[in-house]
Amino acid sequence: MRFLGRVGVVAALVVLGGAAPAPGVDPAADQKAFAAFFKEKFPDVKPADFGNGPYAVNAAMRKQWEDIMQFPPYDFALDEGKTEFETKFANGKSYADCFANGGIGVRQDYPYFDTKTGQVVTLDLAINQCRTANGEKPLPYQTGKMASLTAYMAETSRDKPFDIKIPDDPRARAAFAEGERYFYTRRGQLNFSCASCHVQGAGQRLRGDILAPALGILAAFPIYRSDWGSMGTIDRRFTSCSAQMRSEPLPPQDPAYRSLEYFLSYMSNGIPITGPGTRP
């Protein structure tokens, strides 16, 4: 089959559902193709607005969101996060000591590939690395303090564009490729890939929901999801989505999820952080 141009590359990946290109061949080219696909699919959406997910592509949903954003329900979590962020550890140090710029305005740089340890480090993982390095117990992922902390850190990065780097290291390219492969692979009882909904189905309805485009999809995290009635991190959404797609959810911060986050974030380079956010 012949497909023309960049749109064709992405469309082919979706249709073939898992026959990904040679791993890590060219993240930059994939990113360009990805962004171009969505810009072509949604020509009326301002590029920066992709960080607003379903609200960028549906006016009726957007109105409800704007109504709720007059006084966002994550307000309490933000305060809790700020307090937690500013509270010293037992050893006198604090989160600020673990991050560049004291942890303020750095969220858009995560995840990054740590060449020393050879692994993808997400913001959540970095927070717990900070805690254990300072004699504190790690926080449970997905909800609670981890969600509040990442909410505060995201807020300090609001409007800063994603700036994910893939160092010139075959392991980094492999992690990117692993995330890309995960994204396009069909799995579970419903045989859906992430792309089935967030590329093919982007902007369309799935019962009451409008599917968010994959471009910029992580920009609003962590989110106060009305469905949860509370804050949740990227982990919370990955595991719950896996379960809802009737595929085995992986544990939070599983290497496959971290690679997925790495891939999705790199694909969204240039899209401003819109988090913390609210979603249905």
Next chain:
Amino acid sequence: MASTIRVRAQATGDSTDVQALVQHPMDSGFVKDSSGNLIPPHYIETIKFEHSGNVVLTADWGPAVSKDPYIKFSFKGGAKGDPLVVTWVDNQGKTDTLTTKLA
């Protein structure tokens, strides 16, 4: 202990715009927890807004008001620095109050 009440009250010349967000579960009593037990009803029944000693709004709520309830209204008058007192009472007899100043 942080207040459960957040208020944004803006005096805009001849009137004041008020928005409030309250941290409260607003449990209806109809929903079960993960063990299958009914979560008992726990919702704000009444919330009152007083500007400089005058009640400007009283809301009677039931469990159909969303979790972390929100309210938006406006009243005539009000000047920057005026006191605004917000008080709620829930069905379990719990209460909270916040005194703030108009911006």
Next chain:
Amino acid sequence: MRRPFNDIPSTSRRGLLGLFALAGLAAVVQRAWASAPGWPEAAFQQKSVDDSIKQLYGKPFEKSDKITLDVPEIAENGAVVPVTVSSTLPNVTAISILVPDNPSALAASYKIADGTMPSVGCRLKMAKTSNVTAVVESDGKLYTTAKEVKVTLGGCGG
């Protein structure tokens, strides 16, 4: 039908809808505590708009086109539906909002003091597709308007 594994059963839309259906059997919520003084307990226990208004105001009501009811056509999530009611009717002293297809129809009732604008914004729970009815008391008389809001399950099975 096999229920899919759910992330959070208690506040998911599926849970909300399923259990609101169950609640239809439990007509009155038994409470062990006394309500706040002045809280219109009887009004909050009625199932129909008519009975709720009877308990709350004890007056007849008529339709009016001078009430603006701002609600979404399709709720993004039945747990948090933004609703704004405003009116150009004179001397408004109360605004109430009802959702007839909820277990109890009355959702919220506002006493509008002298000098307060006849407009309130709030966020309500809706168990399923239903009308939202706004009641406005103006110069001692009651006026209503209603709009339908579609509520459905979320797409991801949760």
